[in-house]
Every structure is written in structure tokens, then in C-alpha cells.
Amino acid sequence: MIIKLTDQEIKRYNRRLWGIVIGGFSFIVLLLLCVNFGLFGALPSFRDLENPKSNLASEIMSEDKRVLGKYFVQNRSNVSFKQISPNVINALVATEDNRFYSHSGIDFGRTFSIVLYNMVGHKQGGSTITQQLAKNLFNGAQGAHNPIKRIIQKLQEWIIAVRIERNYTKEEIITMYLNTVDFGAYNTFGISSAAATYFNTTPANLTPDQAALLVRMVNAPTLYNPIRHPDNATTGRNFVLYRMSQENYITDGQYEEFKQRPLGIKFHPTDHTEGLATYFRSVLKKDVQRILEEKSIVKTDGSQYDLDRDGLKIYTTLNYDMQQYAEEAQHKYMRELQAQFNDHWHGYNLRKSIQNYDLLIKQGMQRSDRYRMLKQEGKTDEEIMEDFNTPAPMNIFTWRGDRDTTMKPIDSIVYSKLTLRNAMMSMDPTTGYIKAWVGGIDFKHYKYDQVKTGARQVGSTAKPFTYAVAIANGFSPCMQVNNVPDTIRIPGSPPWCPNSEPSSTIPGMITLRKALANSQNWVTAHVMKEVTAQPVATLIKKMGITTEVPAYPSICLGVFDASVFDMTGAYSVFANHGIWTEPTYLVRIEDKNGNVLYDNKPRVVQAMEDQYAYVMTYMLKGVIQEGTGQRLQWKYGLTNPIGGKTGTTQANSDGWFIGITPQLVTGVWTGCEDRDIHFRSTRLGEGANTALPIFALYMKQVYANPTLGIKKNVDFAPPKNGLTTVLDCGQYNQQQQGTDEVDKKLGF
Template identity: 70%
Template sequence: MRTTKPKLTQQDIRRYNWYIWRTVIAGFVFVALMIALTIFDVFGQLPSFRDLENPKSNQASEVISSDKKVLGTYYIQNRSNVTYAELSPNVINALVATEDKRFYDHSGIDFGRSFTIFLHLLIGQKEGGSTITQQLALNLFSERAANPFKRFIQKMQEWVTAVKLERHYTKQEILTMYLNTVDFGAYNTYGIKSAARTYFNTTPDKLTPDQAALLIGMVNGPGIYSPIRHPDNALRRRNLVLNRMQEQHALSAGQVEEFKQKPLGLDFHPNNHFDGPAPYFRSVLKKELQKLFKEQNINRPDGTPYDLDRDGLKIYTTIDATMQQYAEEAQQEYMRNLQVQFNDHWRGQNLARNIHNYKFLIQQGMLKSDRYKQLKAQGMDDEDIKTNFNTKTTLNLFTWHGDIDTLMKPIDSIVYCKMLLRNALMSMDPTTGYVKAWVGGTNFEHFKYDQVKNGTRQVGSTAKPFTYAVAIDNGYSPCMKINNVPDTIRGYGAPWSPRSSPSETLPGFITLRQALAHSQNWVTAHVMSEVKPEPVVELIKKMGITSAVPPYPSICLGTFDASVFEMTAAYSVFANHGLWTEPTYILRIEDKNGNVLYTHTPKVVQAMNPQTAYVMTYMLKGVIQDGTGSRLQWKYKLNNPIGGKTGTTQNNSDGWFIGITPQLVTGLWTGCEDRDIAFQSTRLGEGANSALPIFALYMKKVYANAALGIKKNVDFDAPKNGVSIVMDCQQYNQEQQGTDEVDKKLGF
């Protein structure tokens, strides 16, 4: 028997309507109450206006070259900010179409979407009603809560913060802030600038519609939509974003179909701390900055120390990105060939028999290795570690043709690394002291020790100009002749007499210019016996050498240690009218808002008489024109005004070349990690072969680029007051002949 439901009366309908309205009103009152409680910080403190002006996002600090290129960043999160003007319209269109199509019409909260949020929260699903402004609030000021009730409270806070953001910032500023805070997944990539560089090796202003669609498609799922790990997902998501851009009339149907046919087109450049140019420089710079902040008491407004990895500082440097590139290319081009020479030189030889302290060097290399330290930290004893080092395993090794994975005993990898040549280069403007290029080693990923500033090696014959400079300052002429025979100097402990290779010794009387040009030890020692060591040491110190230089005659041949940094700066004195200008690589430091925190003013010292400096440039040009550096002319065709000095230390452990021009001074060193490992042949190990060619390749690149302003045919300026020292040897000989005749008549 069918029963019929009683019909609702008008009274029943009114009663149900009242229940519904009462529920709705209660809901509104509840939400209003919750918002009011949120505003008054009952559920936790909301961001203040100051917080909104200075959002707490970890932002990478940028190292910027003199030609306005980012050399690299220091970061915990790889985040670099951009301005709205630096964003492609494609990025903006993709973002608004995908994430918040009514973005320009609401004031932070899109109520048309927001009513769906509560249902999602109640059933534990991820909500989809947040506007771009609300997402920004979450990105900047909180972590997404997992608990539904806590997430509800957090949503109230986001609403209030979103309204504040809309009141204090323009729509353009909000879009920019949002794009600067988004996580793009791989390698701690945060913000659209880092994402554009990482995935497409470009900048945000150059992103095409399909590239912008791919990146914006990652916003809600950088893991699942990763074009590296899940390319199919990324492709589908990109095409979805393109469809939404069409719906918002940002693209035509034809354009969308065209872009959909394109592959992902990645140019993936994962960022890490040693990627990019000048990694050795950036590593040294970071330590210098931390030291500088402490010494100069440079702190945040609240008094806490700045954090280079989080505070988004901008460090403006003197490094020229183009010249840095040329220096690195020159090193790679020549060192690849020099290593082949070195390997051929040692091939088939018994290393243990022919290398002094071989076993000790390998043992020390093992003890200093990361592998040894890790095994020791795991509690392994020395016997087990020794067994580990003698057991083959897969190792990643550096080669000049790229890294390789190979099966090798770890102890053999120590030998391999010990037999690799290292090289360092620094190039600077002698007038301003600005460092233009800094190559601290051959590969930062594998060999992190900086050899420009941190490493010191014996300087060899590059020290000879210091002794000659003291002689010139005492009135000696470059044309003065001295008999090139052994000379013994006494009075400084044991008698000292340097050796000279018979094949390289110029016989008879030679001029000082010839002696320096051909790096003659005996004449140099004679000059030292005349001028004495103490004035030479005094000059060396004035020229910026901070390493220990004992006042002994042997320093004229470079028996002391110094860094490439110090020696390059010292030679700049010759090119800069006798002025030593402190090598400068930091111009200024700004905070993320553009406030200047520090500006560097270099020290300047009158280290040498301008006349002496000028005469020394004439002496050093002789090295290139007719001396140990002559291959610059006959092989590399650099016939313009260049001075320089080669240097080779005992047993060919170190090869040096320092070249000077009126606008650029460049120092180079080449050698192995350990001094006992070197070329056995001076022909191969001398600075003219191991260091000078890199200078030549570098300068040829620099001269070829007129935009750098390094002019090829500019000569060194003579002092304003003229030169009293005679540099014309014909005139000097005539004057000497006249003096001799007068002396003869006077009976001397």
C-alpha cells in the first residue's frame, strides 16, 4: 500500500527558509568574527606594514661584474629578484590566466571562488580558491598547515594579509613579488629569474609564450610538473596553460596550436655554487665580505649580522665578465696542451725513483683527501682505510676534455691529481687598481684552493726587476755594461755565488737591459752587491709584497714566496708612474632595497720615483723585444708596446710570467700542487713555455675586442719632468768615453 508524503505548507516552507537563512547568517557572523579575531592577532601575530615592505623571503646575494652581468650568487634558496619591467608580458598573461583570471577585478579575495574553499577544507582536500595575492601572502609569511582547522585559521590570516597587500601595493608590484617568491623545483630554484636561467638559460624578459607557459605550469606542482623528471606531465600542463591564455585572449587559436607542436625546448643549466664564471674569485670574495662585515660593523637595521646566503645583497665588483671569459678560455686552451707535454715528458718513468719525497707526497695527499676524512669519521681504522684506498672503485676525475667516471684505486687517483698541472691568472688596471680577471685554478669543482691570493710560491726571476729598479733609482743607466762572470757576495752569512746555465749565459760585457732581458744571474748578483739587499727589501714592501722577504742577496733571484695577487700588483707600479694602487675588486655593496652599505676606496702609495718606473718599463720591454719573452713577438705576433718578465724557479717547480701594458698588468703562475713534482726539462718548465703563452692568448682576445677599450698601440708615458737617466746606449757610450778620457787626463 503506497503512502503519500504530506505536502509542505507555506508555514513549513517559511520555517525551512528561516533555518537556511539563520544558518547562512550564522556562517557569515562566524566568518566575520573569525576575521575580526584574526585582525586583532588572537590566532597569532599578522605581518606589520614594515613586514610587508620587507617580506621575509630567502633571497640570493648577487655578485655583479663591472659590465653589469651576474657572475654568480650566494644562496640557501637560489632566488634573485626582478622588477616588473624585466618581466615578459607572456609570463604575466600565463600567470593571470592560470592562477587568477579575475586578478585585476578583486581586492585580494575573490569571493566567487572562496565559497568553495570551506568545503574542500572540511573533506581534507587541497583548496583551489586562493587568489594570486593570497598565494603571495602564504609564500611570504607562513608555511601551509596540514591540520584542517589550523589551515582554516591560516586561511583567515591569508585573507587579511592579502587585503593589506592590495592596499599597500599596486597590482604590478604584487605580480612581481609573487613571481620572485615561487618555488620552481630543481636545485633550489626560487623566483622567475632563477627559473628562466635554470630551465632556458635566458632572462625573464625574453621568455616566449610556450616557455612562460611551462614555467607557470610548474607553480602548483614543481615536482609533478618538472620538465626534467616528468617531461610528459610538464608538456600536458604547458599546453593546458596555453589553452587558458587563449581563453583570456592573450594568444590566438593559431598561435596556441603552433606552440603546442613545439617540444619543451629546455636549455637546462642547473645552478650550484661553482657554476658560472670566476668561481675562485667568488669563493675568495665571500670570505672577504664576511670579514669586511665584521671589521666594518656592517649589520642589518635591527643590528643582526647580514647573511650573504639569505639577504639578497648586491655586490658590485671590478671584474669584467668579458675579460674573465677570455682569461678562462686562454687558460683552458693552453693548459690542455701543456698537460699533454707534461704527461709525455713523464710517460714510462718510475715516479717513485724520479720524484723527490714521492711516497711522502702521496701519503700526505691521501691524509688530506675528503675520502680519508669521511672514512675516518665513520670510525674506520688506518689499516681498513689503506685497504679501501687500494681497492678499485668508480671515481669521477677531472680531465681537460671533461669529467670522466672510471674504475680506479683511490690511491692511484691521488697520484693522478698530483701529476696535474695547476695555473692561476690575475689581470688588473694599473691606474685604478681594478682587478679585471681572476682565474684562481684550473677547475673549482675538483680543486678548490685559490692560487691567486691564497697561494704563495717562489717567484724566481720575476723578482729581478726589483733589484734593477733600486739600481736605476741610484742613477744606473740601462746601458751600463757589466762583465757577465761569476760574482760572490760576502757579509751576509756564508758567501753566496749564484749559478748560471752555460747554454743560457751571455759572454763578456753586457748592458743591464740585456742582463734583465736574458735573465742573467751573474750580472743580477753583481747589481745586488752594489745596491745591497736592504733597499731592495724596502722597495719590495712598498710595492705591496706582504710575504716574508729576508734581506739576503739571494732575493735578487726570487728565493722568496709571494702570490700572483701580490706580484701582479707590484708590477703595476712600473706601469703606473711609480704608484702602487691597492688591488681592488669590491666597488660597493647594496642591500636588497638599493641602500649602499659599503663603498671601497683603494690605498695609493708612491712606491717608486716616476722616472725609475718609466726606465723600468723600457727595461721590461727589452725582455719581450730581445729576451726570454720574445716568443710573444715571433710566435704570437704581439709587437705592440709590452713589457714583461719570465720566471722559473729551482727544479722548474714554478713557471711565471708577468706582462705589463699601460692599461693592463697580468700575472700568471703554473706548477703542480707539490713543488717536488715538475718538468725535468727547463725548456718545458720555464715560465716562457708554461705561463707566457696563456698571457699571449688572453691579450690577443682582449685586443680583438675594441669595446673593452684596451688599445694595442699605446706606449708608456714618460714622466712630466722628463728623464735624466740616459736610455740611448749610443749616447751613453759617447758620454762614458768622454768621461774615461777626462779621468785619464786627470790620472784616475
């Protein structure tokens, strides 16, 4: 039955319909106005749009502008539009917002077209890229499960999206989006981190199929994670490739080719305990935080900078390749040396053979995280000991990689104590710039830095300081001394005379150069007796040693402690014409916009005269040519101009080698965590065996890379104003004969 309406009823119906439409439209306009004016929460200002708040990782840059590592809460790094492959841009636009270049932030028509994709199983959102950017930067996911709040949030996103479109170019918008998008697992945020994590590459080098996979992860990073769900990831990647072909970004033939490819994942998650220069990055972070605080360097709003969130750029002196060579040299030789150490102690009763063994193990136990946790739980000492003697699953360090095993926690303490440690630093003696820093053997398991934080007894590496004072007082490297015990007597102190192992003692008259080359204790003590301790201690401090150096005669044999950092810096004086340039590893700090916050200038001190430093390079070359460092030549083939000094402390607790060339000074130390645990023979425990090989392996790789500019056959430059010290021993002996004859005639 057809109901016929009167004209009056039709008019009344139309008025109601238009009232609903106009009322609904007015309500939406009013709602938008309320949102726009912040009645439902403040919207970001133009300044906020220019400086969006996001957790941006701070990057540590090497001298060759490569990223050594990052400090982050979220692993996020910004890249520019030019640093992003067009494949990424095309994949994103084709899949997420194919009218991106034509709309003004909101694409109402997209909402209807997206329904089709969702119906065929390809989950899509109706938001434009600009709306998604607005959500990522300012709103996040608040209110996602509350319909009313979600409506308000959606309106906020619309308004923010329109504002973004008015103030930024399309290139800027898509770049910001790719820099802020969350790729889900492994703390990966932004296209730069995603490219590195999943393909170990940069955004600029992503291929179409790689770009398609990452873009598919944008809205469902867990579902399309290629590590956890490779089948889903393949399906998702192929859908994006299909959309790229539909939008004519790739041909149908390319689509067929790319979709047949394997995923090609090169998984490389970023972790604070992994990567290059882990110890250096840890020390650097504390230094940067201290500098920002002490210099009162703050943001424009007066708040403190946060290294983990504010995207600072920290420029350092480390060279990426040289750092890699240093770590490789350590890994290669320490694996071999640890095997020597294990064989050396195999079959021995450790409790009987190692002094203070029980005390060392007890101290190691009490310093462990496990012990502190058990104490906090209120466990008694007996319960704690029972726990430490109960086998448990654990992960331990080995030179073949981390190993999951089951062992008693107390045995893991013993294992750790018997693991050799090593540290190394390499620097340019002229600029003071540190090129490589290896603070330990594995930051994940042993976080204590042995380059700058730790200090150990320096042994015979201290001997050149005494000889340097002697050279400055007119001694010649050709001067001969009888290699016999020479007791030093100081009023108020007991007489002092060092020991000298018979097997390594050269009998008779020997030159100072030969005595230093072969690390002869008695001749060194004689020289100390002549020059006295105070000038030597003064010179040592002047050369940058920051630890305590008492003015005792025994400092000539290195009974004081010093760090690898300080000792390497001190030896740079010999290679740098007597000038100590402060070892430097931080160049400058910039904010995320490139504004310089801090610029570092190293200190410079004239520690000794140029000619005396040159004589010491001649003396130190003798160590390599005819002394304890000879294996550098006959075993490793380094016959170019190199000086150096080995060092071995009492009972072989510490092994040192510091090598100098005109362009690089490198210090290496090896020893166990506790000095009471060491090699039992000097043949194995001396610095020539425990430290020198790492220097050799490192330098061989450095010389093999011509781009570094470290030239192999460059010798130390003689002093500009000439040399008064005689280095030719034939000429020196003739002069001495003439002096003796004159003295004889004069009755002396």
C-alpha cells in the same frame, strides 16, 4: 503524502533557519576577527608587508653590471615589473587568476569555476594570485594536512591578501609573486632563476611558449618538470597556451603555432662550484663576511646580514668578458701543457724519479676527505691503507671534462699530484681594479685559491726589483757588465754566488737591459752587490708584497714566496708611473633596496719616481723584444708595446710570466701542487713555456674586443718632468768615453 505545516511551525522553522544562517555568518565574522587580531597567531604588520621575509640570493656584479654568480640557500633573485616579459604576466593571469585586475584579493566566484578545470584533469587551485603570494611570503604550507589549521591558515591568507591589495599596486603584487614562487628542482626560486635555469635567458626575453611552460610549473613543479617529465611539461604548456588564447592574449593561429614547437630547453642549473670566477667568488664571500663583521654593519633590527639569504648586491671590478677570456685562455693552453707533462713523465718510475715521492703521496692521502672520514669511523691505519688500495667509483677532473671511473683511491692521489695547477690575475694599473681572476684549474675538484691565498717562489720575476733600485741609483740600462761569477761576501754570512746554466749564459760584456731580458743570474748578482740587499727588500715591500722578504742577496733571484695577487700588483708600479695602487676587486656592497652598506677606497703609495718606473718599462720591453719572452712576438704575433718578465724557480717547480701594458698588468703562475713534482727540463718547465702562452691567448682576445677599450698600439707615457737616465746606448757610450778621458786627465 503531503504534510501540511501550521503557520506556527513555519515561523518556528524560519527562525531556526535564519538562526543557523546568522549564527554561521556571525561565527565566520567572529573567526575572521579573531584571526585579524592575531588570536590564532600574529599576522604580518604593514612593515612586514613592505619587507617580506624570503631567502633572497646575494648577487655578485661585474663592472659591466652582469651577474658573475650568487650566494644563496635558495637561488632567488628579484626583478622589476619592467624586466618581466608581458608573455609571463599574460600566461600567469590567464591560467591562475583571470579576474586578477578586477578583484580585491579574494575571488569567491573563482572557486566554483576552478572545479570544471579539475574535472577535466587540469589541476588548479582556487586561490587568487594575491592569496598565493600571501601564502608564499608568510604562511608557507604549515597546517596543510590538518583541516582545522588549514581553515585558519586560509582565513589568514584572505586577510593578508586584502591587506596586500590595499598597500600595493597590481603590478607590484604580480612582480612579488613571480619573484617568490618556487620552481621546485635545482634550487630554483623566482622567475629570474627559472628563466636562467631552463632557458638560459632573462625574464624579459621569454617567448609565449617558454612563459607558458614556466607558468604551468608554478603549482606542480615536479609534475611538469621539463627535464624529468617532458611529456607532462608539453601538455601543461599547451594548456596554458590554450588559456592565453581564450583570454585573447594570443591569437588562435599563434596558439596552434606555439603548441607545435619543441620545448627548446637550454638547461643551465646554478651551482656554487660552476660558472665564471668560482675561486674569486669564494675569496670574495669571506672578505664580505669579514667586512660586515669588522665594520659592525647590521640590519635595522640589529641582526647580522646573511649573504645567503638577505639579497645583497656586491659590486666588483671584474669585467665579465675579460674573466671569460682568462678562463678560456687557461683551459685552452693548460690542456696542451698537461699533455706535454704526461708525455714527459711517461714510462718513468715515479718513486725513483720524484724526490720524497712516498712522503708526498702519504701527505696527500692524509689531507683527503676520505682519510678523515675513515679516521672518524675508527678505522686503523692498516684498514685505511686497505681501503685506499681497493678500487672504487669516483669522479676525476680532466681537461676534457669530469670523468666517472673506477680506480684505487691511492692512485687518484697520484693522479691529482701529477695534475698541473695554474692561476692568473689581470688588473688596471692606474685604478688598481682587478679585471680577471682565475684562482685555479677547477673549483669543484681543487678549491685552493692560488691567486691570493697561495704563495709560491717567484724566481726571476723578482729580478726587476733589483734593477729598479740600481736605476734609481744612477745606473743606466746601457751600462755594461762582464757576465762572470761575482761572489757577494757579507760579514757573518757565508759567501754567495748563484749558478748560471751554461746553455743560457751569454758570455762577455752585456748591458743591464740585455742581462734582464735574458735573465742572466751573474749580472743580476753583480747589480745586487752594488746596491745591497736592504734597499731592494724595502722597495719590494713598498710595492705591495705582503709575504716575508728577508734582506739577503739571494732575493735578487726570487728565493722568497709571494702570491700572484701581490706580484701582479707590484708590477703595476712600473706601468703606473711609480705609483702602487692597491689591487682592488670589491667596489661596494648594497642591501636589497639599494642602500650602500660599504664603499671601498683603494690605498695609493708612491713606490718610486715616475722616471725610474718608465726606465723599467723600457727594460721590461727588452724581455719581449730580445729576451726570454720573444715567443710573444714570433709565435703569438703580439708586436705592440708590451713589457714583461718570465720566471722559473729551482728545478722548474714554478713557471711565471708577468706582462705589462699601459692599461693592463697580468700575472700568470703554473706548477704542481707540490714543488718536488715538476718538469725535468728547463725547456719545458720555464715560465716562457708554462705561463707566457696563457697571457698571450688572453691578450689576443682582449685586443680583439674594442668595447673593452684596451688599445693595442698605446705605448707607456714618458715622465712629465723629463728623463735623466740615458736610454740611447750610443749616446751613453759617448758620455762614458768623455767621462773616462776626464778621469784620465785628472789622474783617476
